[in-house]
Amino acid sequence: MTTDAFRALYEQLRDGTPRSPDDRRGALGHLTPERVVAAAAEVRSGRTVSLAAEIDTRPAPDNPEPAEHRMTGPAAADIGADGLHFARDRFAMNVHGDADSHLDALCHVLFDGELYNGVPADSVTSEGAGSLSLDVVRDGIVGRGVLLDIPRLRGLPWLEPDDHVTAADLAAAEAAQGVRTGPGDLLLVRVGHRRRRRELGAWNAARTRAGLHPTAMQFLAERQVAVLGSDGNNDTAPSTVAEIAFPVHVLAIHAMGLHLMDYLEFAELALACECEGRWSFLCAVAPLRLPGATGSPVNPIAVL
Structure with missing residues (x-):
């Protein structure tokens, strides 16, 4: 995809997304209480x-700076000792890596000197994001989840790295699964990244991975999707646009105001959906309460 074509698509999606000048929730506006x-x-x-x-x-290979988990208690002298003692631990994570499940806040993508909806990029400082941070979703995200399984559609265990999911793929998966994505939905797109990693081992996903083609974002805009998630990064690698490393992230977060969830796990969900014969469910997402953060580890729960 040429840079000019990407820019035209970006402007189309940005200008076609209804919003007020002070909007900070983005596509979550589609997810009404009703x-x-x-x-x-x-x-x-x-x-x-x-x-x-x-x-x-x-x-x-895809996780050179893994999360750190260490025990801080109990002390050796406490084990087996009388009285009350506690097991304790400490956890640290590079949130926006290529291995762990996480949610991207709307302040995550800086493009042309701005954040989503024209918020100045300098609102993000070393102290955190002053706008569009994780605080936007402090009350969680709850809505109808829809899983579209692209490897199932194609009769494959997974999509190979650098393969693309198109808008036609999404529509065909809907038809094959008997489901339709609608306004306010949390759309989950399976590319099989996790299964490939389990069966073939980890690889450098920063260099090569399957994901959505930028033009697939038109499908999400037309359906008024509220959140997009994948078992990969959502973006393919290498990028389809020479000068833009993460075009789907730019279109989703910056142009459309879509919160993204990267590197989820859909194996059990896909089996449950097959078993129950339906591909929609209640989905609840509860990020951490961390003011000023650009993202959060996340454990979304599907309830069928």
């Missing part, structure tokens, strides 16, 4: 499924 109430009707069996991968503390 749609949250309607999403509760998706619960039928009461089965709950985690959509997060286990946090890995071991270095890997």
Whole structure:
């Protein structure tokens, strides 16, 4: 995709997204209280499924700076001793890596000197983001989730790195699965990244991975999707646009105001959907309460 074509698509999506000058919630505006109430009707069996991968503390080709988890208690003298003692631990993470499940806030993408909706980029400082931070979703995100399984559509275990999901793929997956994405939905797109990693081992996902083609974002705009998530990064690598490393991130977050979730885990969810014969469900996302943050580790829960 040429840079000029990308710029034209960016402007189309930005200008076609209704918003007020002071809007800071972005596409979450599609997720109205009425749609949250309607999403509760998706619960039928009461089965709950985690959509997060286990946090890995071991270095890997796609995880050179893994999360750190260490025990800070109990002390050796406390083990087996009488009285009250506590087990304690400490955790640290590089949130926007290529391995752990996380949510991107709307302040995550700086493009042409601005954040989403014209907010100046210098509102992000070493002290944190002064606007569009994780605080926007401090009350969580709850709505109707829809899983579109692209490897299932193509009869494959996974998409190979550098393959693309198109708008036509998304529409075909809807038809094959008997589901339709609608306004306010949390759209989850499976590319099989996690299964490939499990079966073939980790690789440098920063250099090569499957994801959405930038033009697929037109599908999301037309359907008025509220949140986009994937079991990969959402963006392909190498990028389809020579001068833009993460075109889907730019279009989704910066042009459309879509919160993104990267590197989720859909294996159990896909099995549950197959078993129940439906691909929509109640989905609840609860990020950390960390003011000024650009993202958060996240463990979304699907309730079928």
